[in-house]
Amino acid sequence: MTRxxxxxxxxxxxxxxxxxxxxxxxxxxxxxxxxxxGDVALANLAFVLSYWVRYDLRWAPPVGSEFVDVPLxxxxxxxxxxxxxxxxxxxxxxxxxxxxxxxxxxxxxSIVTGSTFGFSTLIVLFFILxxxxxxxxxxxxxxxxxxxxxxxxxxxxxxxTVIAWRRRRGRDVRRVLVVGAGxxxxxxxxxxxQHPGLGYRPVxxxxxxxxxxxxxxxxxxxxxxxxxxxxxAAAQQIDExxxxxxxxxxxxxxxxxxxxxxxxxxxxxxxxxxxxTLGDVEVDNLAGIPLIGVxxxxxxxxxxxxxxxxxxxxxxxxxxxxxxxxxILIIAIRLESAGPFLLPQHRIGRDTKPFRMFKLRxxxxxxxxxxxxxxxxxxxxxxxxxxxxxxxxxxxGKIMRRFSLDELPQLWNVLxxxxxxxxPRAPLAxxxxxxxxxxxxxxxxxxxxxxxxxxSGRSELSFDEMVMLDFYYIENWSIGLDVKILLRTVxxxxxxxxxx
Numbered sequence: 001m002t003r004x005x006x007x008x009x010x011x012x013x014x015x016x017x018x019x020x021x022x023x024x025x026x027x028x029x030x031x032x033x034x035x036x037x038g039d040v041a042l043a044n045l046a047f048v049l050s051y052w053v054r055y056d057l058r059w060a061p062p063v064g065s066e067f068v069d070v071p072l073x074x075x076x077x078x079x080x081x082x083x084x085x086x087x088x089x090x091x092x093x094x095x096x097x098x099x100x101x102x103x104x105x106x107x108x109x110s111i112v113t114g115s116t117f118g119f120s121t122l123i124v125l126f127f128i129l130x131x132x133x134x135x136x137x138x139x140x141x142x143x144x145x146x147x148x149x150x151x152x153x154x155x156x157x158x159x160x161t162v163i164a165w166r167r168r169r170g171r172d173v174r175r176v177l178v179v180g181a182g183x184x185x186x187x188x189x190x191x192x193x194q195h196p197g198l199g200y201r202p203v204x205x206x207x208x209x210x211x212x213x214x215x216x217x218x219x220x221x222x223x224x225x226x227x228x229x230x231x232x233a234a235a236q237q238i239d240e241x242x243x244x245x246x247x248x249x250x251x252x253x254x255x256x257x258x259x260x261x262x263x264x265x266x267x268x269x270x271x272x273x274x275x276x277t278l279g280d281v282e283v284d285n286l287a288g289i290p291l292i293g294v295x296x297x298x299x300x301x302x303x304x305x306x307x308x309x310x311x312x313x314x315x316x317x318x319x320x321x322x323x324x325x326x327x328i329l330i331i332a333i334r335l336e337s338a339g340p341f342l343l344p345q346h347r348i349g350r351d352t353k354p355f356r357m358f359k360l361r362x363x364x365x366x367x368x369x370x371x372x373x374x375x376x377x378x379x380x381x382x383x384x385x386x387x388x389x390x391x392x393x394x395x396x397g398k399i400m401r402r403f404s405l406d407e408l409p410q411l412w413n414v415l416x417x418x419x420x421x422x423x424p425r426a427p428l429a430x431x432x433x434x435x436x437x438x439x440x441x442x443x444x445x446x447x448x449x450x451x452x453x454x455x456s457g458r459s460e461l462s463f464d465e466m467v468m469l470d471f472y473y474i475e476n477w478s479i480g481l482d483v484k485i486l487l488r489t490v491x492x493x494x495x496x497x498x499x500x
Contacts, residue, residue, distance in 0.1 A: 032096045032097075035095070035096055036087065036096060038155050038159075039086065039090065039152055040083055040087065042148070042151040042152055043082065043083045043086055043151075043152065044079060044083060045147075045151060046143075046144050046147030046148045046151050047075055047078075047079045047082075047144050047147070049143075050139075050140060050144045051072050051140070053143055054139050054140055054143060055069060055070065059139075075140065078122050078140075081118070081121070081122065081125075082115075082118040082121075082122060082144070082148075083118075085117060085118035085121060086114045086115065086118050086148070086152075088114075089113060089114030089117055089118070090111075090114055093110040093113070095107060095110055103484070104156060104157055104160050105480070105483070105484055105487075107153070107156045107160075108149075108153045108156070109480075111149055111156070112149055115145055115148045116145070118148075119141055119144070122141060123141060126141070163199075164196075167196070167198070167199040172199050173199050173200070173201050174199060174200055174201065174240050175201050175236060175237060175238050175240070176192060176201060176202050176203060176238070176239070176240045176241075176242060177204065177205065177206065177223070177229075177232065177233060177236065177238045177240075177241050177242070178202065178204075178205040178206070178220075178241075178242050179205070179206045179207075179226055179229065179241060179242070179244065179245060179256060180205070180206070180243060180244035180246075181205050181207035181209070181210045181217055181222070181244075182244060182245075182246065183468070183471065184244040184270045185205060185207070185244035185245075186217055186464070186465070186468045187244075187468050187471070187472050188242055188244055189202055189217065189220045190456070190465055190468055190469055190472070191472070193219065193220075194455075194456040200240075202220060203223070203236045203238065204220060204222065204232075204236070205220055205221075205222055205223065206222070206223060206225060206226050206229060206232060207222060207225070207226065208225045208226055210222040211224055211225040211228075212225075217464065217465070218464060218465045219465075223236070226245075226252060229241070229259060230259060230263075233259075233263065233265060238265055239265065240265065240266035240267070241256065241260050241266065241267055241268070242268045242269075242270065243256055243257075243267070243268070243269045243270065253269065257269075303479075306479060307420065307479070307482065308417070308420075310421070310479070310482070311414050311415075311420050311421050312414075312415060314421055314486075315411045315414040315415050315449075318411055319408075319411040319412065319415070322408055322411075325408070326360075326408050329341075329360055329396070329400060329408075330360070332396045333360060333361055333394075333396055333397075336394050336395060336396050337365065337394050338365060339364070339365035340361060341360060341361055342358055342359075342360065342361065342409060343358070343359045343360070343361040343362075344356045344357070344358055345357050345358075345359065345428070346428070346429060347426040347427065347428060347429075347447070348426065348427050348428070348429055348431075348443060348447075349418055349426060349446060349447055350443065350444070350445055350446045350447070351443065351444070352432070352440075352443055354429065355413070355418040356418075357410060357413055357418070357419070357426055358409035358410060358412060358413060359406050359407060359409060359410065360400060360405065360406040360407075360408065360409060361397070361406075362393055362394060362396070362397025362398075362400050362401050362406045363390075363392045363393050363394060363397055364392055364394060374390075374391075374392075403493055403494070404493050407449060410449050411449070413449075414449060417446075418446075419446060419447050420445075420447070420448045420449070421448060421449050421450065421486065422448045422449070422451055422481075422482045422485050422486060423445055423446050423447050423448025423449075423451055423473070424442045424443075424445065424447050424448060424451055424470035424473065424474075425447060425448070425451060425454075425466065425470075426447035426448075427447075441471065441474070442470040442474070444474060445474055445477075450485060450486065450489045451469070451470065451473060451485065452469040452472060452473050452485060453465070453466040453469045453470065454489065454492060455485055455488040455489055455492045456469060473485075
């Protein structure tokens with residue numbers, strides 16, 4: 001077989017694939033028309049409900065003035081204007097182009113933006129043309145704005161829930177093969193796996209080194225070398241190929257693209273800019289010439305200050321609200337087994353600075369002395385030590401670990417600044433001593449109480465997968481990402497998935 005790598009870029013004939021029926025235009029337009037119709041209908045419903053609340057229920061009538069009834073027809077103009085602006089903003093933000101990677105919170109942000117812009121325009125017109133447009137209630141600005149945001153956000157959530165439900169049952173699912181198992185390839189596999197509702201099913205990956213060593217990546221199987229793409233794609237009925245190869249593999253990438261085009265397989269490329277990630281890249285132009293530079297770290301300066309303020313406010317409130325629960329757990333710990341209820345651990349923080357992290361004790365007092373005898377039961381890879389049914393854990397400890405209640409005292413570490421609410425897991429000193437050089441980068445930021453790996457499988461993930469998720473967080477940090485992780489932490493904790 002002719003290799004993908006090499007001076008001659010001729011691919012072997014593509015193995016036959018089952019013929020695929022051409023997609024009809026109406027099939028592609030149906031979801032767009034459905035979303036558009038739903039948005040228009042609900043935006044108008046928001047006005048009707050607001051009118052009913054304002055003029056029929058008479059909530060919040062104007063203080064110190066006579067109540068004036070106005071017919072609903074007076075709001076026809078503003079209703080049409082705001083609806084048109086909403087649709088225009090949604091088209092501009094691509095909300096009718098159903099990208100699998102878009103998340104619900106991203107859609108909510110666009111809905112808030114469009115609604116705010118539309119009603120801001122209405123306020124300006126109201127101020128300039130008030131006698132002519134006949135709007136008599138300022139609350140008919142607030143109520144419809146709130147109604148549009150709530151109704152459209154709920155509508156999008158219902159649509160996403162239905163689509164995710166169908167995809168989890170195998171409908172509209174695309175089988176994905178990743179080519180390349182470097183940093184970016186591993187990140188791609190993890191992101192696909194932790195978002196099953198996107199409709200991607202990771203079949204495995206191709207990589208020359210991993211195939212030679214028969215080395216899988218956590219849950220992801222290596223199916224062959226890069227040159228085996230035609231056979232693997234045919235055997236596994238691949239719908240889409242994601243290439244994450246180093247930048248110097250130009251011929252291999254072009255050969256893969258050519259094969260995918262001839263075989264009716266989707267093709268996507270993860271760019272490799274001399275080992276920079278998209279989070280590091282800043283794009284500018286000089287008279288039309290694109291310039292690529294290195295962006296300063298996101299977790300510095302003002303961003304770091306904002307993150308710290310959020311840590312203090314949220315951690316302080318949560319610590320107060322969970323104080324009664326913490327007292328109950330302390331009593332339960334002391335009643336079940338002898339020993340202190342609080343367990344201090346020496347952990348490694350930002351820039352390898354050691355600190356004392358506090359946890360509620362979930363094991364018997366002599367647990368550490370028993371570790372040597374249990375090393376053969378370790379189920380974790382790398383420097384981690386995890387046993388699913390660890391005999392050292394108390395009954396109360398099992399409950400606390402399942403719902404992460406043993407980590408409540410770490411809120412105090414957050415207030416002290418040793419930790420953040422969101423960030424990489426704080427490692428033990430012994431674990432850091434076993435790190436490879438590339439893994440130490442996760443120590444460049446403040447460790448967190450929760451993070452991407454905690455909401456993506458927790459103890460079910462391999463150590464390499466945890467590290468890659470930490471890298472993704474460091475390179476793509478934003479306040480919005482922190483909020484998403486915190487929101488995803490709630491169901492992850494309540495379900496206890498992957499916790500032991």
